[in-house]
Amino acid sequence: MKELEVKNLYTLTETLAAPLLSRVTYPWEALPEIGAFIMELGASLSxxxxxxxxxxxxxxxxxxxxxxxxxxxxxxxxKDAEVRHCAFIRGNALVGEGAVVGNSTELKNVILFNKVQVPHYNYVGDSILGFKAHMGAGSITSNVKSDKLLVKVHTPEGDIETGIKKFGAMIGDEVEVGCGSVLNPGTVIGRNSNIYPLSSVRGVVASDSIYKKQGEVAQKR
Incomplete structure (x- = not known):
């Protein structure tokens, strides 16, 4: 499904992770490599x-x-990022330029593009957030299925097997996630989409959409 490919979700000029993401087709394929990539990149930084x-x-x-x-x-x-009071960054985390990691927010195995905001009580694990993506207060990524099986991405064209047990959400550029929402394992949200507060999201949300609830998604005008 073309919309789920890296090139259609993200602006690669807005992240230091461009060399990693440019060598995969789907963004979740980069998740197992984030830690090693950071080690290599960090050693080369000025x-x-x-x-x-x-x-x-x-x-x-x-x-x-x-x-x-x-x-x-x-x-x-x-550069110019802000990591606020009691933020907990658990490793394998690349926080982009001008990004905000807020109070009591927890990150683990993530790429945050430039200008991402996860500012209040968020959990973001095994996920990639695109340029200027924003997660409202208390919204989280759920990165492991309750049955502990490998995560599938549910698309209108059928399921995509990822082969990954821990997979939170792939969030495109300039996505707005409403307060108190849960992005279930394997969620992919296309660019410029909005998620209503208190949503439970799974599967694929197309770009330029307004997600109101499961089965009720409107296209932006």
Whole structure:
């Protein structure tokens, strides 16, 4: 399904992860490689722009990181990013330029493109968020199925087998996720779409859509 391909979900000029994402067809194929990619990329970053702190953690000198935030490597915090009070970054996290990781937000095995905002009580695991994507307060990605089986992406054209047990959500550029929403394992949201607050989303939401509830999705005009 063409809409689910990296080139149709994301603007690769808006992330340091472009070399990783450009060599896969579907974005979830990059999930197992995020940690190794960060290690390789971090070692190449300019020491004038990035400071290595702790083990395999690179933080841009222009970034703002609260003293109460906890970061485990490998991780890269991009230029002008903000990591707020009590944020918990559990490793394998690439936080883009100008991104916001808010109070009590937890990240694990993720790529946040530039200008992404996960500002209030969010959990984002095994996921990729595109340029200027925003998750409302309390919205989360659920990254493991209750039956612990491998995740499938449910599309109108049939299921896509991912071969991955942990897979949260692939969120395209400039997506708005409403407060208190749950993005179930294997969710893919196309560019410029909006998710109503308190939604439980699974499968594919087409680009330029307004997701109101399961079975009720409108196209933007």
């Amino acid at each position: 020491e004038e722009e990035y400071e290595k702190q702790g083990e395999n953690i690179w933080i841009a000198r222009s970034a703002k990181v609260a003293p109460t935030a906890f970061i485990t490597g490998p991780a890269i915090i991009g």
